[in-house]
Amino acid sequence: MDWNKRLPEGGVVAAVAAVAALALLVLLVPGKKADTVVEDQFPNDQFPSTYRPQHAGPVLIRDATVLTGTDKEIAHADVLLHDGKIAAVGQHLQVPPGARIVDGRGKFVTPGIIDIHSHLGVYPSPSNEATQDGNEATKPATPEVRAENSVWPQDPGFTRALAGGVTAMEILPGSANLIGGRSVVLKNVWATTTQGMKFPGAPYDLKMACGENPKRVYGEKGGPSTWMGDVAGYRAAFQKAAEYRDSWRKYWRDKKAGGKAGDPPARDIGLETLALALDKKIPVQMHCYRGDQMATMIDVAKEFGFRIAAFHHATEAYKVADLLKKNDVCAVMWADWWGFKMEAYDAIPEGIAMVDHAGACAMIHSDDAYGIQRLNQEVAKAMAAGRRMGYSIPRAHAVEWMTRNPAKALGILDKTGTLETGKMADVVVWSGDPFSVYAHAEKVFIDGVLLYDRDNPKVSPRSDFELGQEDEGPTGGAGQ
Amino acid sequence: MKRLLLTAALVIGVASPAVALSLAIASAPPAASILIRHGHIFTGGDKGTLTNSDVLIQNGKIAAVGQNLAAPPGAKIIDAHGKPVTPGLMASWTQLGITEIELVSETNDTAANQALDSAAFDVSDALNPSSTLIPIARIAGITRSLTAPVACAEVFCGTAAVVDLGNGPDILVKAKAGVFVDLEPAGGNNNKNSRPDIWSKFRETMDDAREYWAQRAGYHRPGGSRDQRSLRVDLDALGPVVRGDEPLLVHVERASTIRQAIEYAKANRLKLVVFGGREAHLVAVELAAAQVPVVIDTNLNLPDSFSEIGATLKNAALLDKAGVVVAFQPQNDDPAHYARTLSQIAGNAVANGMPWDRALAAITRNPAQVWGISASYGTLDPGKDADVVVWDGDPLDVTSAPTAVFIKGENMPLVSRQTLLRDRYRDLSKKNPSLGYR
Numbered sequence: 001m002d003w004n005k006r007l008p009e010g011g012v013v014a015a016v017a018a019v020a021a022l023a024l025l026v027l028l029v030p031g032k033k034a035d036t037v038v039e040d041q042f043p044n045d046q047f048p049s050t051y052r053p054q055h056a057g058p059v060l061i062r063d064a065t066v067l068t069g070t071d072k073e074i075a076h077a078d079v080l081l082h083d084g085k086i087a088a089v090g091q092h093l094q095v096p097p098g099a100r101i102v103d104g105r106g107k108f109v110t111p112g113i114i115d116i117h118s119h120l121g122v123y124p125s126p127s128n129e130a131t132q133d134g135n136e137a138t139k140p141a142t143p144e145v146r147a148e149n150s151v152w153p154q155d156p157g158f159t160r161a162l163a164g165g166v167t168a169m170e171i172l173p174g175s176a177n178l179i180g181g182r183s184v185v186l187k188n189v190w191a192t193t194t195q196g197m198k199f200p201g202a203p204y205d206l207k208m209a210c211g212e213n214p215k216r217v218y219g220e221k222g223g224p225s226t227w228m229g230d231v232a233g234y235r236a237a238f239q240k241a242a243e244y245r246d247s248w249r250k251y252w253r254d255k256k257a258g259g260k261a262g263d264p265p266a267r268d269i270g271l272e273t274l275a276l277a278l279d280k281k282i283p284v285q286m287h288c289y290r291g292d293q294m295a296t297m298i299d300v301a302k303e304f305g306f307r308i309a310a311f312h313h314a315t316e317a318y319k320v321a322d323l324l325k326k327n328d329v330c331a332v333m334w335a336d337w338w339g340f341k342m343e344a345y346d347a348i349p350e351g352i353a354m355v356d357h358a359g360a361c362a363m364i365h366s367d368d369a370y371g372i373q374r375l376n377q378e379v380a381k382a383m384a385a386g387r388r389m390g391y392s393i394p395r396a397h398a399v400e401w402m403t404r405n406p407a408k409a410l411g412i413l414d415k416t417g418t419l420e421t422g423k424m425a426d427v428v429v430w431s432g433d434p435f436s437v438y439a440h441a442e443k444v445f446i447d448g449v450l451l452y453d454r455d456n457p458k459v460s461p462r463s464d465f466e467l468g469q470e471d472e473g474p475t476g477g478a479g480q
Numbered sequence: 481m482k483r484l485l486l487t488a489a490l491v492i493g494v495a496s497p498a499v500a501l502s503l504a505i506a507s508a509p510p511a512a513s514i515l516i517r518h519g520h521i522f523t524g525g526d527k528g529t530l531t532n533s534d535v536l537i538q539n540g541k542i543a544a545v546g547q548n549l550a551a552p553p554g555a556k557i558i559d560a561h562g563k564p565v566t567p568g569l570m571a572s573w574t575q576l577g578i579t580e581i582e583l584v585s586e587t588n589d590t591a592a593n594q595a596l597d598s599a600a601f602d603v604s605d606a607l608n609p610s611s612t613l614i615p616i617a618r619i620a621g622i623t624r625s626l627t628a629p630v631a632c633a634e635v636f637c638g639t640a641a642v643v644d645l646g647n648g649p650d651i652l653v654k655a656k657a658g659v660f661v662d663l664e665p666a667g668g669n670n671n672k673n674s675r676p677d678i679w680s681k682f683r684e685t686m687d688d689a690r691e692y693w694a695q696r697a698g699y700h701r702p703g704g705s706r707d708q709r710s711l712r713v714d715l716d717a718l719g720p721v722v723r724g725d726e727p728l729l730v731h732v733e734r735a736s737t738i739r740q741a742i743e744y745a746k747a748n749r750l751k752l753v754v755f756g757g758r759e760a761h762l763v764a765v766e767l768a769a770a771q772v773p774v775v776i777d778t779n780l781n782l783p784d785s786f787s788e789i790g791a792t793l794k795n796a797a798l799l800d801k802a803g804v805v806v807a808f809q810p811q812n813d814d815p816a817h818y819a820r821t822l823s824q825i826a827g828n829a830v831a832n833g834m835p836w837d838r839a840l841a842a843i844t845r846n847p848a849q850v851w852g853i854s855a856s857y858g859t860l861d862p863g864k865d866a867d868v869v870v871w872d873g874d875p876l877d878v879t880s881a882p883t884a885v886f887i888k889g890e891n892m893p894l895v896s897r898q899t900l901l902r903d904r905y906r907d908l909s910k911k912n913p914s915l916g917y918r
Contacts, residue, residue, distance in 0.1 A: 125784050126786055127784055319908075321908060322908045340817060341583040342581055348899075354902070354906065370781075377878045380879050384879035384880070436877055437828060
């Protein structure tokens with residue numbers, strides 16, 4: 001996904017201008033060669049993942065209907081998980097020695113569900129004064145904060161999401177701020193630390209927000225109080241970031257050239273995050289409802305050179321689906337949420353199908369501790385709405401709205417999101433067609449390890465918080 | 481300029497009453513008779529489930545249900561092609577008709593501006609039959625709603641009403657269908673009353689209401705006096721409740737608080753309906769014995785607060801098994817906009833152990849009984865209002881939708897503001913004149 005290459009006129013002009021400027025620089029500075037241009041060296045490896053999957057023996061899921069996440073549905077197929085990876089998908093696979101056999105007759109197998117927009121852990125259950133860690137609503141731009149530093153790994157919501165087949169999710173800061181901070185991609189695994197859940201090798205993202213929320217939060221606290229004030233706020237922040245980046249570039253260049261580099265610029269961890277966004281090492285995930293506002297943000301991104309991976313809650317994406325396609329920006333939507341605020345008034349149940357039909361990248365998200373448990377049902381509703389308006393949407397395609405496409409928008413499609421050989425064995429076995437309300441996720445594997453089993457209470461986790469509480473007795477299991 | 485023009489066009493489209501009007505007049509004048517043929521009919525009533533059968537609608541009522549019914553002269557014939565036919569669905573506890581956009585305060589008549597209790601806050605004073613939420617809900621098969629105030633800062637939140645989701649202008653089916661009381665301290669973030677505060681205020685107001693109604697004539701005499709804390713209008717509103725004619729709809733989540741409410745209702749001979757009830761399954765035996773119905777969203781399985789630790793997806797199944805009358809509300813956080821999740825919630829109840837026919841009853845027959853309208857609604861028995869839905873598949877499954885909806889015998893157009901937006905934007909090319917400049 002090289003966003004730059006697909007830029008229309010503006011981007012091409014900018015790219016040409018950049019090359020020209022570089023050439024000019026080389027020409028004008030005598031004795032300096034092109035190799036004095038140094039790569040940016042902003043650090044981006046704090047809080048590394050400590051997650052290492054347990055060893056898992058081979059697992060052969062046999063004779064199931066398999067939705068691969070690559071537009072294929074294979075009947076009576078086997079899926080082999082080995083060494084934590086997808087080893088093979090096909091009919092009549094050989095049973096490796098010591099393999100655990102899962103009878104897949106009548107069942108469906110899909111890639112693990114990926115929720116690209118969740119606040120589990122940062123707005124956990126129970127919700128009270130002590131647990132509201134999702135919005136650093138103290139000033140409109142807080143690029144210096146990170147959701148991973150707020151996540152409470154004992155949120156019972158993680159266990160409920162696991163029972164719904166969710167194997168990975170992006171946890172974002174809230175949408176009070178224009179620039180809310182870094183989000184983090186987690187695997188839905190048991191860990192006592194957030195680093196123990198961190199998806200190895202997943203890029204960070206930067207959470208930004210359009211529209212009503214920042215206005216509501218800051219309108220009477222010094223602004224921004226208007227949408228134009230919001231836009232001015234993004235531009236001011238990125239202008240500052242560009243200047244910060246350039247001051248470091250000058251320092252690195254001078255240092256490399258062996259001359260007097262002087263003292264390094266003062267480090268600013270917020271501007272450092274924005275500089276990484278300008279380097280396209282941290283893509284932007286942007287809360288944005290209205291189509292006209294998406295168009296504005298695409299222009300702001302072009303002006304400064306950051307990359308918007310996806311618009312989230314994009315209730316009006318269907319109005320600008322062609323623009324999203326042209327600029328290679330994904331749209332992240334609900335199936336049928338609407339009307340809770342003015343900018344959500346025009347949401348329609350066909351939104352996902354229409355964006356998808358236009359050839360843009362469409363997907364589901366939850367933004368909700370309940371919705372995340374039934375993303376398969378949400379996709380089913382969106383698929384059915386699209387079919388009723390005449391689109392042909394096979395379930396092999398619809399499944400990508402909750403697996404492949406979120407993996408793509410998170411930059412982890414090379415690792416998970418489909419059942420392609422060599423990818424992480426993040427796999428769900430469903431009791432039936434996952435697009436039926438009656439289907440349950442029966443078995444959930446993450447990196448080949450069985451982490452949830454509906455039939456075995458011992459493999460149906462409870463969080464620390466729930467131990468010794470009422471719910472353990474009559475219900476048991478992950479809130480089931 | 482382009483954007484300006486487009487925006488202007490949208491604003492006109494949105495704001496103009498012409499949209500609501502066009503939806504209203506789009507429906508055909510009701511045919512005197514309608515015959516739905518070849519349906520798989522879930523009557524929910526005396527006749528149970530009938531395959532390959534017909535429903536005859538005459539003058540807004542169900543006239544007959546059975547096989548091979550004769551079509552009266554001039555009857556409109558609808559072929560169900562063997563698909564399911566059910567009573568129209570009823571959502572219990574929504575704000576349909578009293579809200580348009582949750583965060584646009586001028587469109588909300590959902591809560592009293594409260595410093596005091598407000599039993600007299602009556603939603604029937606606010607009903608808006610032109611609300612765009614109504615067609616959006618009814619094309620999902622929902623034909624009735626118990627419309628109630630939202631939870632409030634004080635104890636008595638207001639008076640509910642039963643509405644139909646037809647074309648109006650009169651959508652009120654039954655005013656004063658119960659008084660909504662919030663006995664649950666709000667989780668965490670509100671400085672709300674504690675349980676003893678709530679219960680002392682609750683008891684005092686109920687005592688006042690009983691005393692007031694015992695000597696109401698005296699109160700209204702010139703020179704009559706009173707010493708109650710509550711306003712006269714609130715005590716008036718509580719009349720049907722203290723007499724046991726209409727339910728006290730209490731929001732309670734914690735098992736111990738549910739038990740307290742049952743005891744209070746028993747001692748004072750009140751009709752009680754439990755709403756919320758995430759731990760109701762822990763009190764199922766007591767609820768069944770006291771014949772207290774429960775209104776829930778059975779998907780709420782998280783401990784959102786310390787009052788809801790026992791939340792489970794099995795809530796509906798466990799209550800039903802114990803003999804409790806269960807009715808469903810749509811998705812809890814905004815049941816008016818999400819009214820169409822009602823059938824999905826019933827489907828999830830089935831997925832988690834509730835028998836299918838019981839789950840359908842929880843969105844048809846049971847709410848009719850709970851809200852006191854079962855003489856005219858809730859089953860496909862002859863004589864009832866013809867709220868009838870023909871589906872393209874299992875009505876409780878998420879991929880299904882209605883192919884025809886009748887409310888009081890009127891064939892409703894399957895059109896909403898959302899279907900109009902869909903149709904306007906399905907072609908994004910320059911050929912589409914309704915998009916103006918793009």
